[in-house]
Amino acid sequence: MITEVRDSARIQQRKVLAKVLRIIIQRRMTALALFVLESTKPLTFLAAQSLIVFEPIIRTILRLPDYEIFTQAIEDRENIEWMIRQLEVAEEKRLPKRRSTTQQHNDEA
Numbered sequence: 533m534i535t536e537v538r539d540s541a542r543i544q545q546r547k548v549l550a551k552v553l554r555i556i557i558q559r560r561m562t563a564l565a566l567f568v569l570e571s572t573k574p575l576t577f578l579a580a581q582s583l584i585v586f587e588p589i590i591r592t593i594l595r596l597p598d599y600e601i602f603t604q605a606i607e608d609r610e611n612i613e614w615m616i617r618q619l620e621v622a623e624e625k626r627l628p629k630r631r632s633t634t635q636q637h638n639d640e641a
Contacts, residue, residue: 545605548598549615555593557622566623569616573609580607 556565572579583603605611
């Protein structure tokens with residue numbers, strides 16, 4: 533019973549985190565996000581608490597229920613690791629396209 537509740541909460545958290553990641557990726561802020569996530573990983577609880585300061589900015593992206601789920605989600609290091617992996621995969625998918633475009637441009641010149 534308890535694990536079902538935890539799993540349900542984790543699924544809800546991952547959905548909210550995925551929304552945030554999509555916005556980060558669309559705005560090409562992946563490198564910055566990876567830097568912040570990696571550097572604050574040891575301080576996840578403090579980072580989650582500091583979101584109170586950034587609430588007005590973040591709420592432009594997330595509705596209130598999602599914001600509350602988001603703050604709970606980033607207190608969990610497993611979610612931070614999941615976000616890092618998702619961003620790295622997205623960046624790997626994007627980079628080969630950029631390299632092939634650059635190579636085509638260089639071949640034409």
